[in-house]
Amino acid sequence: MITAHPIAGLPELQPGDDLAALVETALAAGDPPRTLDPTDVVVIAHKAVSKAEGRTANLNDVIPGELARQLAADHDKDPRLVQVVLDESHTLIRAVRGVLICETHHGFICANAGVDASNVPGEDTVVMLPTDPDHSARLLRHRLKELTGVAPGVVITDSFGRAWRVGQCDVAIGVAGLRPIEDWRGRPDYDGREMRATVIAVADQLAAVADLARAKDAMQPVVIVSGAGRHLLADDDGPGARVLIRDPAEDLFR
């Protein structure tokens, strides 16, 4: 069985905040109070991580360049926001009808390179993705271990749109302490036949369940998911969410 419950009572995050300590405090203050279990996965919306890491920009400090001004004019956007998006992008994949689909410096393909203006206090503040979300996930895991004695799985998430389907799903952009991918290729199914091409994006599915558990209009960036035990790694951090990025050479849809 899988369970997912959001943590209530987290404050608005500020640069330098000890997010792991805030999570531990909020868990202890919960009703009922609880502690982390080594079979738990702590799933965190990246905005909480980004804010604690100071990965925000004030648009009043941004001077848009020529490309940003041109794209903003073509797509009815704030040229300062477009400049931040371009700064966060390795490649602009598509720019159509007001939508900028970007490949981030990490290799993620998403709208606006993950730069987001919602859920951010201050009209002109935007939040970027963490610089190295796998590193952020590892730091959070180690700090949780320091504070609680327990090293849970950690998944940092963002909401990405998808090709071909309407709506966003949360996906993993940073992972520590669990296998992001479960590879069943070559293993027999229950009928004894070889399962073909079954590679499961476990970390993305953990991100999805956390988003489902969270109220979008409440401040619940952290969700504890329990029951995903077989995906957890006890002794190391694992390869991180970067293994979820498809090799551009094998990608049919760029």
Added chain:
Amino acid sequence: MITAHPIAGLPELQPGDDLAALVETALAAGDPPRTLDPTDVVVIAHKAVSKAEGRTANLNDVIPGELARQLAADHDKDPRLVQVVLDESHTLIRAVRGVLICETHHGFICANAGVDASNVPGEDTVVMLPTDPDHSARLLRHRLKELTGVAPGVVITDSFGRAWRVGQCDVAIGVAGLRPIEDWRGRPDYDGREMRATVIAVADQLAAVADLARAKDAMQPVVIVSGAGRHLLADDDGPGARVLIRDPAEDLFR
């Protein structure tokens, strides 16, 4: 809180089986026994539905045409399987390195038009997607209501690969009794700012959590997900999974 628990004890499905009755029986025989609640979502891997609906093909009955034979030769595939894939396809979107990405007659874009040879008894039997998965979901919901007095949400799923990301996630291909999409556009976030472009594919996230709860090598096609109450519709079946299909005219990645 969201919980997801797989139902044990379902038999291998046969054409004509009353899947809803089998689910009710398996729930009652569970440890502990349980009944359906109107806030439950019954998430079902499509293979169980397809088998009960007789949506299988014996490859020995298939005579591959010229395109199927050519594609099979180019991509090292069984020409009979390729013929079934073509029969299930509206459009072949990509054929590269052994991968056939198809648009199905329903409008879903996925590998092999959803035709699958794993978890099927009999070497030469393949399973197709249900002809009308939304209709299948509605029938299951109505039959569950007949049998139990309770009309839960119903989601029929398949595992789809994604552009840009490694690994499959389960998604909804048939939906009844719940809103597949939650649209937050224009609603204020917790800071009172308007949330922009936040349209959440709830049904796909329900599919993902069910897959996470399921053991891939056990026969657990049915998972009960509880706690997604605000997405549920009491009195009607809702628009179905077809609203999750992006209008081709608005799709940037074909």
